[in-house]
Each structure stands twice: as C-alpha cells, then as structure tokens.
Amino acid sequence: MLDSTAAVLLARTARAQRDGRVPSLVAGVVRDGGLAWSTGRGAVPEPHRDVQYRLGSISKTVTAITVLRLRDEGLLGLDDPLDRHLPGTPLGDRTLGQLLGHLAGAGSESPGQWWERTPGTTLDGLALSAADVVLPAARRFHYSNLGFGLLGEVVARTRGRRWSDVAREEVLLPLGMTRTTDRPDGRAAQGYAVHPWAEVTQREPEHHAEVMAPAGQLWSTAGDLARLGVFLLGDTGDVLAPGTVEEMTLPAGVDASAAGWSAYGMGVYVLRGADGTVLVGHGGSMPGFLAGLWVDREERTGALVLANTTSGLDGGLPAALLADVRAAEPRVVDAWVPEPSPVPLELLGPWYWGPSPYVLRAVPGGLLHLGGLGGPGGTSRFRPGPDGTWIGLDGYFAGETLRLDRHALTLATFVFTRTPYDPAAPVPGGTEGWT
Structure with missing residues (x-):
C-alpha cells in the first residue's frame, strides 16, 4: 500500500x-x-x-x-x-x-x-x-x-x-x-x-x-x-x-x-x-x-x-x-494478448433468433459468448462440452447445450440462422419468405 x-x-x-x-x-x-x-x-x-x-x-x-x-x-x-x-x-x-x-x-x-x-x-x-x-x-x-x-x-x-x-x-x-x-x-x-x-x-x-x-x-x-x-x-x-x-x-x-x-x-x-x-x-x-x-x-x-x-x-x-x-489504487488490469479462437472464425459474428440479431464471440479463456446485438436478449458464456458441444456457464442459457453448425446454431429448442429466418436452415415451423 x-x-x-x-x-x-x-x-x-x-x-x-x-x-x-x-x-x-x-x-x-x-x-x-x-x-x-x-x-x-x-x-x-x-x-x-x-x-x-x-x-x-x-x-x-x-x-x-x-x-x-x-x-x-x-x-x-x-x-x-x-x-x-x-x-x-x-x-x-x-x-x-x-x-x-x-x-x-x-x-x-x-x-x-x-x-x-x-x-x-x-x-x-x-x-x-x-x-x-x-x-x-x-x-x-x-x-x-x-x-x-x-x-x-x-x-x-x-x-x-x-x-x-x-x-x-x-x-x-x-x-x-x-x-x-x-x-x-x-x-x-x-x-x-x-x-x-x-x-x-x-x-x-x-x-x-x-x-x-x-x-x-x-x-x-x-x-x-x-x-x-x-x-x-x-x-x-x-x-x-x-x-x-x-x-x-x-x-x-x-x-x-x-x-x-x-x-x-x-x-x-x-x-x-x-x-x-x-x-x-x-x-x-x-x-x-x-x-x-x-x-x-x-x-x-x-x-x-x-x-x-x-x-x-x-x-x-x-x-x-x-x-x-x-x-x-485501482487495479491495473492485465494487458490484452491475442489467443487462438476455440472455433473456426467463420462461425463467429452475427446470428439471428428469428428476426432478432445476436452475435457469437470468442472471449478470453477459450470460451464463447452469445448475446443480443444492439437490443435485449438472453446472454450467456459457454465452455467446451462433450462431442464438440458447448455448455452454458451463466445467464439465460446456463446449463443449456449449444451446438454449432455452419448454417445454424441450436440452443435448447431455438435455432439461430445466418440471416433472419433463413429458408435454407431447419427453422421450426418453416419459413414463408419475406415480402
């Protein structure tokens, strides 16, 4: 001191x-x-x-x-x-x-x-x-x-x-x-x-x-x-x-x-x-x-x-x-340093729950973070799970299993797609297309 x-x-x-x-x-x-x-x-x-x-x-x-x-x-x-x-x-x-x-x-x-x-x-x-x-x-x-x-x-x-x-x-x-x-x-x-x-x-x-x-x-x-x-x-x-x-x-x-x-x-x-x-x-x-x-x-x-x-x-x-x-004497935080992404970079970035934008990020410690982008939405961090899955650490999806795919993320019963209600993704209930 x-x-x-x-x-x-x-x-x-x-x-x-x-x-x-x-x-x-x-x-x-x-x-x-x-x-x-x-x-x-x-x-x-x-x-x-x-x-x-x-x-x-x-x-x-x-x-x-x-x-x-x-x-x-x-x-x-x-x-x-x-x-x-x-x-x-x-x-x-x-x-x-x-x-x-x-x-x-x-x-x-x-x-x-x-x-x-x-x-x-x-x-x-x-x-x-x-x-x-x-x-x-x-x-x-x-x-x-x-x-x-x-x-x-x-x-x-x-x-x-x-x-x-x-x-x-x-x-x-x-x-x-x-x-x-x-x-x-x-x-x-x-x-x-x-x-x-x-x-x-x-x-x-x-x-x-x-x-x-x-x-x-x-x-x-x-x-x-x-x-x-x-x-x-x-x-x-x-x-x-x-x-x-x-x-x-x-x-x-x-x-x-x-x-x-x-x-x-x-x-x-x-x-x-x-x-x-x-x-x-x-x-x-x-x-x-x-x-x-x-x-x-x-x-x-x-x-x-x-x-x-x-x-x-x-x-x-x-x-x-x-x-x-x-x-x-505020703590001087550790310097940021790069670290490898735990998943391919192409899986990160914007995803959509229906029409609502979310973003999937890699965060320090080998974790993933999924949260609403510019609006309300469930937010959670995920740790690696078995067989390539990810398990929610906190927030709305604590304990839930996230599965990653190039075209869709599945979490609980939800399907996140690369575009809002992507017709090429397995969206429950199907999609009628935007007019």
Whole structure:
C-alpha cells in the first residue's frame, strides 16, 4: 500500500473503532496473495495479525467448502434430500443445495436455549420437530443457522469424524490457516458487550456449540482470515477447483430484506452496489464478537475486520475500505494478448433468433459468448462440452447445450440462422419468405 492509502485506511478504521465503541478491532486489506495492510485499534495486543477473534457465521463459508469437497468427490449431490445422508430430521425432504443457499425453510435458530450463549448439544439433544420447519422448500431466502448445523453433521457422518476435524484437515491446514481453531487457542481476544447508554463493558460467555459449531464456532486471526480471502479471490490451493468456487458465488436466494441488492450463493453472500461493484463474502457475529470478510473478485482485493464487541460496529467497514483502495489504487488490469479462437472464425459474428440479431464471440479463456446485438436478449458464456458441444456457464442459457453448425446454431429448442429466418436452415415451423 502507498503511504497515502494506508493513512486513509487507518483514519477510517480508527473512526469506526471510536464511533462503534469497540474494545479492540483489527482491520486489514487483502491484495497480491496476502495481507497487504492491517492495523489494530483499541486494547488489541501485539502482534495484532496473530490475535484470535471469533468468526461467527464466516464459519459457514468453511462449512460450505467441506460440503462441496464431498460433492466434487461424488459422495453426495446438491439435489440429494437431507434424509439420504442424515435420516430422521423433519427437514428430510429438503435438499443439501437448498440448505447451502438458505432456501430449505429451516428455522433460523436451533430449538432450546440461546445456542450462542449456552453449552451446545448433539443432534439428538436438539430434539428437532415440525416446528423447526418454518417455510416451504425453495420458496424464499430464510437465513438458517440450524441448516448449517445439519450440513456440518452430514459432513461428519460422511467422513466418519467431527466436522471441525474435517474442516481443519481438509480446508484450514491446506490453506495455511494454522491459527484457525474451533476454540480459542493461544493469543485470543476476550469478548465483551458494551452498555448502550454508558461507557462500560461486561464479559460475554463462550462455550462449544457442538452440533451447531459449523454455523459459527471458528476462531481466527487477521492473517488466517486474509488467506480465506485469497481463496475467494481464486487462489484455492487445490482445496476446491476454481470452477467450484465460482459456483459458490452464483446467487441463489435473494435476501429481500436487504437495503440493496443482496443474494446468497453457497456459504457466501453476493452483494451488488449501486455502482455495479460486486462483493462476495460473509459477516459474522457471536456474543462478544463481530467479523467480516469481503472480496471484490474483479479488483482482486479483499478487506476484513475482527472486533470483540457484541454490537455497535458498522458492518460496512470492509466495503468502505475496499472503496478507499479502489479509489486510491485501482487495479491495473492485465494487458490484452491475442489467443487462438476455440472455433473456426467463420462461425463467429452475427446470428439471428428469428428476426432478432445476436452475435457469437470468442472471449478470453477459450470460451464463447452469445448475446443480443444492439437490443435485449438472453446472454450467456459457454465452455467446451462433450462431442464438440458447448455448455452454458451463466445467464439465460446456463446449463443449456449449444451446438454449432455452419448454417445454424441450436440452443435448447431455438435455432439461430445466418440471416433472419433463413429458408435454407431447419427453422421450426418453416419459413414463408419475406415480402
């Protein structure tokens, strides 16, 4: 970071700690594969990068990674009903994918006492009932800590060991997150609640959440959390395939209660600002702690915050730090370089869906892009598929198969022709000719 940029970031962080009345706060910016800038404010011990704070719901990102590893290994599918891997719950007909996207209609919290402030229990100890199913499946986004507790139990039963052990051995250690643990270990901050009307604090309790641990149990440091940010920016360390991380960031359920455009993928939120900036990440809260990790995948930059307070801190601090970096030190994009076309050049250029003009382009990465030309129309990128076909990556035709021919493109039931309703092409319904 330039000294001038660091000064702006420090000033913003210092104001957030003071105005939020936070006992201690660590903030950082992730860039170029690591923690490029960080600071500690308040009563934070040194070195601030190595002090553990509770991550809260950022743990859900790690849980989603463990589930997707099992999916990529073929041990489960996102369309699998929960009952197939965790029989006997009232949510047995809801799919694993719905649970990952908070679309399963599961209750927001586990039954019984306030799970974040009392010792946890086993799945049997939760004694789940029909009351824990609060909405129909796939009807609307409904944030569910309970759902991620159940996903962690699926991971534990599939692997035959505790979820926390799976997360540590298969995700955290391979990523180099050696200071991320399920309980405080070594140098760790004490959690506090700050009185709303006085300048006094009290300690918050901390217990093992047991079956609810995958929803919010983990403790981490700024250095380790920065590595998770690097993972979300694309350096996956072979823990997941880059395409799977991309899949995590695809919006599934829209959070209609959010002030702006907000959706949830799988284990991460996806936020689009008014300026078109898209942030991916997660916030977290547990009694005595607040946390946030957000990355701008286009700018290849992330920001994080860790604080030991139950409430008060402005949750928009990471996004504000990213905006400061974007304004002061915008990313210099890679130079454009030529690359071979993945298909013969004669197949590229204008095509027509009926009378509507589209254009097929070759785009970087060996992909194709089909979109409306000068007007509205479904837009998608395509990756190579089997037998010379192409498979939709995103947009209207995600998952659909595109077949290329010199005289016609076929996509779903549509036929694209070189001229509007070309009589020489196999247009469904035939053509009568233009008059």
